[in-house]
Amino acid sequence: MNIVHFHDSENNKHDLVGGKGHNLINLHCNEFNVPKGFVVSTKAFFDFISENDIKEKILEIVEKTDKEDHEKIEKASQEIKSLILNGKSKEQLQKEITGALKNLQGSKFAVRSSSQAEDLESASFAGQQDTYxxxxxxxxxxxIMNCWASLFTSRAIFYREQQGIKHDVGIAVVVQEMIDADFAGVMFTLDPIEKKHILIEVTAGLGEKLVSGQVTPNTYFLHKETFAIEKKNENERFDEAFLEKIGKIGLEIEKHYGNPQDIEFAIKDGEIHILQARPITT
Structure with missing residues (x-):
């Protein structure tokens, strides 16, 4: 199966759709407000590297590379990415992707990596693969091919090595309707320092710069029971009326999964969209 739609809970298997895809399908099927989309499965990736006869070459390059030498890891990364980006995908896969896109609205989309190794309770793998x-x-x-190639960035190779994760893992790719956000943010349903707080960070526009640490966000600490703002650090205007709504959604997601969550969200025209949820890892 090359394509798994967000409504397809039956095929929502971590090994098939990766960590991000698995969580987004789960949230969508449980009626959380997730932008519509589909997942190009790990099967499509594995078929691609087999059809282009590069699977063994990739593993050979990784295995012979000194994982303690960052320059050598970077060199290996560039070699592997070149193999992937110069490959050709089958026409059947292209047709299936085109067909799946017909179910989505708009002319712009978010294309997001979803590795089999990410969003685990023991290791989030956050930020190791690419988003477009x-x-x-x-x-x-x-x-999609860029996302496949990002499975072998130097930082991803190094992180897997540090975590004891094998390098023959697969990667899926999430394709979603693009939310042109007025505001975006990150929420931790359990503040690691003050356990009674929800921590919410918000910035104007898209959230990628916030997640990557390129901007300084507004920061709010909400009491988990009353949702009262107990501490804040503001850099720009933001309607604080949204904070209680965001906090309540966060606790619903925490309850759904049964553990504290790291959640990314976007706000467009007053509507809160959930872009990602994963367990908080230390």
Whole structure:
């Protein structure tokens, strides 16, 4: 199965759709407000590297590389990414992706990596693979291949090595309707320091710069029971009326999964969209 739609709970298997895809399908099927989308499965990736006869080459490059030498890891990464980006996907996969896109609205999309190794309770793998925003239909296939290649960035290779994760893991790719956010943010349903708090960080526009640490957000600490703002640090105007709504959604997701969550969200025209949820890891 190359394509798994967000409504397809039966095929929502971690090994098939990766960590991010698994969580998004789960949230969508449990009626949380997730942007519509589908997942290009790990099967599509494994078929691609087999059809292009590069699977063994990739593993050979990784295995012979000194994982303690960052320059050598980077060199290996570039070699592997070149093998993937110069490969060709089958026409059947291209047709299935085109068909799946017809179920989505808009002209721009988010294309997001979803590794089998990410969003685990023991290791989040957050930020190790790539995300592409505002992607046109014409550029979807190219960016899917970019996501596949990002399984072998130098930082991903190094992280897997540190975590004891094998390098023959698969990667899926999430394709979603693009939310042109007015505000975006990250929420931790359990503040690691003050356990009674929900920690919410918000910034204007898209959230990628916030997640990557490129901007300083507004920061709010909400009491988990009353949702009262107990501490805050503001850099720009934000309607604090949204904070209680965001906090309540966060606790619903925490209850759904049964453990504290690291949640990414976007706000557009007053509507809160959940972009990602994963267990908080230390």
């Amino acid at each position: 925003l505002n992607v046109s239909k014409e550029a979807i296939e190219k960016n």
